[in-house]
Amino acid sequence: xxxxxGRRAAQVGGAIVVLAWAAALFAPILSPYDPAAFERxxxxxPGSTHWLGTDEIGRDVLSRLLFGARSxxxxxxxxxxIAISIGTVVGLVAGWGGxxxxxxxxxxxxxxxxxxxxFLALLVIAFWGPSAWLVTVVLxxxxxxxxxxxxxxxxxxxxxxxxxxxxxxxxxxxxxxLWRHLLxxxxxTIVVAATLMLGxxxxxxxxxxxxxxxxxxxxxxxxxxxxxxxxxxxSAWWLALFPGVLITCTxxxxxxxxxxxxxxxxxxxxxxxxxxxxNSE
Amino acid sequence: MNALAPMPSTPSLxxxxxxxLRTEFPSAEGIARVLDGVTFTLARADTLGLVGESGxxxxxxxxxxxxxxPPPGKVTSGAVRxxxxxxxxxxxxxxxxxxxxxxxxxxxxxxxTFDPVMQVGxxxxxxxxxxxxxxxxxxxxxxxxxxxxVHLPDPSRVARLYPxxxxxxxxQRVAVAMALAGRPKLLIADEAASGxxxxxxxxxxxxxxxxxxxxxxAMLWISHDLGSVAQVASRVAVxxxxxxxxxxxxxxxxxxxxxxxxxxxxxxRPTLDRRRRSLEALAGAxxxxxxxxxxxxxxxxxxxREERCRQEDPxxxxxxxAHKVRCLVDPxxxxx
Numbered sequence: 202x203x204x205x206x207g208r209r210a211a212q213v214g215g216a217i218v219v220l221a222w223a224a225a226l227f228a229p230i231l232s233p234y235d236p237a238a239f240e241r242x243x244x245x246x247p248g249s250t251h252w253l254g255t256d257e258i259g260r261d262v263l264s265r266l267l268f269g270a271r272s273x274x275x276x277x278x279x280x281x282x283i284a285i286s287i288g289t290v291v292g293l294v295a296g297w298g299g300x301x302x303x304x305x306x307x308x309x310x311x312x313x314x315x316x317x318x319x320f321l322a323l324l325v326i327a328f329w330g331p332s333a334w335l336v337t338v339v340l341x342x343x344x345x346x347x348x349x350x351x352x353x354x355x356x357x358x359x360x361x362x363x364x365x366x367x368x369x370x371x372x373x374x375x376x377x378x379l380w381r382h383l384l385x386x387x388x389x390t391i392v393v394a395a396t397l398m399l400g401x402x403x404x405x406x407x408x409x410x411x412x413x414x415x416x417x418x419x420x421x422x423x424x425x426x427x428x429x430x431x432x433x434x435x436s437a438w439w440l441a442l443f444p445g446v447l448i449t450c451t452x453x454x455x456x457x458x459x460x461x462x463x464x465x466x467x468x469x470x471x472x473x474x475x476x477x478x479x480n481s482e
Numbered sequence: 483m484n485a486l487a488p489m490p491s492t493p494s495l496x497x498x499x500x501x502x503l504r505t506e507f508p509s510a511e512g513i514a515r516v517l518d519g520v521t522f523t524l525a526r527a528d529t530l531g532l533v534g535e536s537g538x539x540x541x542x543x544x545x546x547x548x549x550x551x552p553p554p555g556k557v558t559s560g561a562v563r564x565x566x567x568x569x570x571x572x573x574x575x576x577x578x579x580x581x582x583x584x585x586x587x588x589x590x591x592x593x594x595t596f597d598p599v600m601q602v603g604x605x606x607x608x609x610x611x612x613x614x615x616x617x618x619x620x621x622x623x624x625x626x627x628x629x630x631x632v633h634l635p636d637p638s639r640v641a642r643l644y645p646x647x648x649x650x651x652x653x654q655r656v657a658v659a660m661a662l663a664g665r666p667k668l669l670i671a672d673e674a675a676s677g678x679x680x681x682x683x684x685x686x687x688x689x690x691x692x693x694x695x696x697x698x699x700a701m702l703w704i705s706h707d708l709g710s711v712a713q714v715a716s717r718v719a720v721x722x723x724x725x726x727x728x729x730x731x732x733x734x735x736x737x738x739x740x741x742x743x744x745x746x747x748x749x750x751r752p753t754l755d756r757r758r759r760s761l762e763a764l765a766g767a768x769x770x771x772x773x774x775x776x777x778x779x780x781x782x783x784x785x786x787r788e789e790r791c792r793q794e795d796p797x798x799x800x801x802x803x804a805h806k807v808r809c810l811v812d813p814x815x816x817x818x
Contacts, residue, residue: 299553361552367595367657370548372582372613372664381608382597 211461217454221447225270232264237419244437254439256429265421266443272410272422273451276337277403283341284402285348285395289387292352293379297360307353310346318343322409331414333422340402348394355387389463396459400452407448423448496523496563497700498547498668503560505539505546505724507771514771516542518724518779519560521798524668524717529694529701531715531732533708533747537768539724540704544587544670549577565667582613582664590673592653596645602656603629603641606663613664628659632689651682658689662697669694670702675710687714708751712736717804720744723768723779730805740807742786778810786811 224231233252234240240251240259247254253262295306322339329335359365360383368378409415410424418425423444430440505517517539524530532540545551547562547569562569569580581587589595596605606625610616616624622641629637632655640652648656654674661669671690675683687710694701703714711718712732719729720741728741739745746764766783769775778784778791788811796810 363589363591363594364597366550366552367587367589368597369550369578370581370587370589371609371660372578372580372586373609374578374612377608377612382600385597385599 207460207464210457211464214454214457214459214461217450218458221270221274221451221454224267225274228264228267228271232261232267234261234264236260236264236268236421244433246437247439253443254437256426256437256440257433262426262439262443265426266423266447269421269423269426269444270447272333272416272420273403273406273424273448276333276340276406276415277399279337280340280344280402280406281395281398283338284344284398285391286345287342288345288348288394289352289384289391291345291349292387293356293383295349296353296356297375297379297383303353306349310349313343314346316343319405319408322405323414326409326414331417333416333420336406336409336415340405344398344402347398348391351390351394352387355390356383359383359386393459393463396455396462399455399459403455404448404452497526497528497565498524498702499561499563500543500547501561501563503543503546503562504558505542505551505555506558507555509772511770512772515774516555516724516771517546517557517560518774520546520721520724520726522719522726522729524700524702526667527694527698527700528717529703529715531711531718532702532704532721533706533711533718534721535706535747535768538721540706540721541672542724543721544672544702544704547670548581548585548587549574550581550587582609582661582666584664584666585668585670586661586664586666587670587672588654588657588661588674590676592650592657593645593648595657596653598645601642601644602648603638603643606641606656606659609660609663625659628662629656631662631693632656632659634659650678651685654678654682654686655689658686658693662693665697666699668700668702670704672704673706674703676705676707683710690714708736708747720747723774724771725779725808727780727809728805728807730802734802734805738802740801740805741780741809742784742811743780746783746785778808780809 238260240255240261242251242255243257243259245251245255245259251261251263253266255261256265291306291310295303318340321343322336325339326335365378365382368382373382406415407422407424407427410422411428413425413428416422416425426444427441427448430437430444434441500523501521503517503520504515507514507516520539520543522530532543534540542551546557549557549569549572551557557570560570564580564584567580569577572580596602603622603625606628607621610621610624610628611618614624626637626641629640634640634652634655640648640656645653657674669690674690675686678686690701691714693699701714703711705711715732717730718732718735719726720735720743721727722743728735728739728744735744736748739748750764764783769779769782775781776795777793778787778796781787781791784791791810794810796808798806798808801807
């Protein structure tokens with residue numbers, strides 16, 4: 202296993218994710234300009250007054266990128282939290298319950314997976330009108346199926362394990378069994394699913410904002426900025442390059458972090474050290 | 483070593499009565515009847531040994547009593563009365579409250595029966611909270627007390643270990659502690675000492691006998707090891723092909739076995755003080771649970787079989803004080 206390389210990649214990924222969150226949190230402090238303010242200079246190339254230039258109507262690109270991080274990360278992470286929560290509960294219940302419960306849950310998953318995610322999102326947005334919150338909820342409600350399948354598979358593999366049968370034989374309540382003994386065994390799976398989904402969801406948010414269906418002006422978003430750059434990117438390359446690079450880097454960073462977290466969180470690995478170090482609770 | 487306890491307050495009422503228990507699994511080859519009318523009783527604070535070869539249904543008996551038969555298997559008929567309550571009629575939640583609090587089960591290979599990613603002390607504490615009605619704050623301390631009770635050296639250190647760090651003997655002691663968490667009236671020990679080395683086996687048996695007399699707990703000791711049964715159990719039931727073929731006081735069953743299968747089992751075990759050099763293995767195999775015959779299931783392998791054994795299925799008959807056997811043949815015809 203290329204562990205040192207993998208660890209380094211995960212560290213880089215993690216650092217980028219932390220940086221992105223820092224940028225998002227401290228955007229009001231870090232931004233040199235008001236992201237919605239029109240400056241005199243339009244389409245100014247990167248330079249000493251505007252480090253990353255200005256756009257067609259004279260807004261500071263750096264400030265907009267910093268505030269755009271808020272939209273991308275918040276929408277992406279919230280949507281994933283929603284998706285993971287639903288998926289985990291559905292997967293646990295389906296895997297444990299079996300029979301009819303399982304059949305109904307898994308056929309619903311199949312049904313939902315048959316629809317392209319963006320199509321569903323477009324449909325809902327066409328009906329309710331575009332907004333960042335709606336995008337979050339829609340991406341959350343359309344993203345849980347893979348997690349449900351993974352968690353279900355994990356529960357099926359675990360439910361007949363001797364320690365689960367033994368715990369039942371001494372009277373452990375099912376609720377606690379699922380929550381305290383099955384769920385922790387699924388952590389690795391869930392974390393990997395979540396981080397891979399984060400990359401995807403951030404990308405989906407960018408796509409929807411690019412189409413003008415996500416974050417609405419005057420709020421900044423990376424997808425929206427790409428859209429605004431469409432007409433002029435041949436001459437004003439900085440308008441397309443910086444948001445594009447940020448989307449790419451953020452997505453890759455989340456994926457690298459996910460791989461690293463899986464190795465680290467896997468309950469079957471390296472518990473000995475913590476036990477030997479351990480103090481009483 | 484197992485002194486009979488004083489008479490319980492309700493002498494006539496057995497703690498556990500299993501009657502005609504039948505458990506079946508649907509399969510591609512037809513219905514597999516893994517339990518075919520298991521019947522036995524167990525008195526309060528008494529120990530019953532359940533012996534038989536692999537696949538005879540010993541473990542399935544334990545799982546059927548507790549409602550833990552893995553699907554698609556099902557208990558299809560029979561009765562399991564525990565303290566007068568019919569367990570087979572209880573709902574899942576009521577049954578769960580029986581498990582741990584009234585009846586606890588421990589398995590062979592203790593270390594596989596713990597959550598691999600949780601410190602064992604935390605697992606004992608969790609169980610104390612859930613089935614032992616211990617307050618959350620006191621649970622950790624009581625868990626260490628319980629580990630001390632099963633004679634684990636340095637219990638507060640053991641409490642912080644993960645299952646894979648325990649030796650087999652330590653693991654079985656922790657398993658006993660967990661089984662005791664709900665103060666059960668019956669402990670089912672399914673091959674609880676098998677697979678451990680001999681001195682550890684003896685220690686585990688000793689520990690169980692100790693807690694048993696201390697807590698006036700009955701025990702169903704399931705084992706293929708006749709020696710351990712003789713050590714632990716005051717009564718013994720011999721299983722074959724999903725039924726009990728002989729039951730009675732251990733001394734009688736092992737001293738004067740009636741059923742040809744019991745005799746075969748006794749001859750198949752190694753001893754030091756006999757002149758016989760080779761063990762007598764029993765030829766053939768038990769009938770498949772999908773193809774149980776209408777006549778005696780032991781017929782094919784029986785050294786004492788007669789023509790009528792192929793015509794009828796023997797019912798249980800008494801052959802001595804509390805000694806019953808399901809065999810048509812009179813044992814005087816065979817040497818034992």
